[in-house]
Amino acid sequence: MVTSTVVDASGVGPGGITRVLTEVVRCWPAGERMRIVAAPAGWQPPADTAAEVTVAGTQRDGRIGTIAEATRTLREVTGGDAGPGTRVLSLSPSLAVRGSRLPVTTIVHDLAFRLWPDGLSASVRQYRKLSYSTAIGRSERLLCVSARTRHDLLGLYGVPYEKTTVWHPGSDLAVTPGVLPGPVAAVHDRGGRYLVVPGHAAHKGVELAVEALADLPGHHLVVLTGGRPVDAFLRAAAASPAADRVIFLDRLSDAEYAATVAGAAAFVMPSHFEGYGLPAAEALRLGTPTVISPDPALLEATGGAAARMTTWSGAALVDALRQLTDRPPVTAAEPGGRSWRAATAHLHALLSGGAPAVAARL
Known part of the structure; x- marks a missing residue:
């Protein structure tokens, strides 16, 4: 049973992956410990989380500074004092996982930098090439947000299916719709x-x-x-x-x-x-x-x-x-995707080593 999870957020930028961070922390099991390394600037754990969450540094000084600091922090928090049962989860491929002294599980969202690089600068493409290669080589397991991404890893990097698992994110929003812009x-x-x-x-x-x-x-x-x-x-x-x-x-x-x-x-x-x-x-x-x-x-x-x-x-x-x-209107009984609580339970089980490749949509 995982009792302590170190979350590498150094590869998290604005957009969907920030939502993954927020909702996973919100829905993480009560009483378990989470330490967030290199959280996005200004990000705070949701107030209604039941887990024991601490933030070990935030992103700063650009990409180079963020990766250097996250690498050092991961080395420190995964050392001899980490305790039994500690796992490392990287929310997106990052060079910082080189600092982990423990096995790493990395979530891979897409391979757009290889399959649709339009609009990406040469420096961004080069960084992602290095970060993905590092994550693939350093990670014990890769969680793909879709079967399509799992297939892309096989086709572009030769990553065998035994090393990858499909993990679908949640899709419910933890807010009540507000005022229109x-x-x-x-x-x-x-x-x-x-x-x-x-x-x-x-x-x-x-x-x-x-x-x-x-x-x-x-x-x-x-x-x-x-x-x-x-x-x-x-x-x-x-x-x-x-x-x-x-x-x-x-x-x-x-x-x-x-x-x-x-x-x-x-x-x-x-x-x-x-x-x-x-x-x-x-x-x-x-x-x-x-x-x-x-x-x-x-x-x-x-x-x-x-x-x-x-x-x-x-x-x-x-x-x-x-x-x-x-088409008949979409109803609450037929939502898209699954809830974040179900998705987080699946993620937790995967880190614990006791989950099927794809969990139920709830």
């Missing part, structure tokens, strides 16, 4: 309808949603940038005949995010590539009709509950949106 509230108050699309990375396919918008005169398009707008998407929107109906939002609070997605006519993910597709599963959990691209990970994440585009094109997105009118 101003620009979205203005559309809503006029009786308008809007679509929501994630747009914080080049592979998200926002240009396809912009293309489709020209054939959807009754809708606005709300782009969630996470505070990181993509220049190519800004240019595509500016050049569109529907430019006045595209809204780019800055980073939202969890409550604003939930309100924006829950109030949408549809949530769309025309992504060119995904390792899993957590936002689509979250949208279904909120009861929002959802459209996905042909990407296999998105089909896995949504379990067939989303309308699927047949090709990567604006026309295919419009056709998929029309399919939604023939």
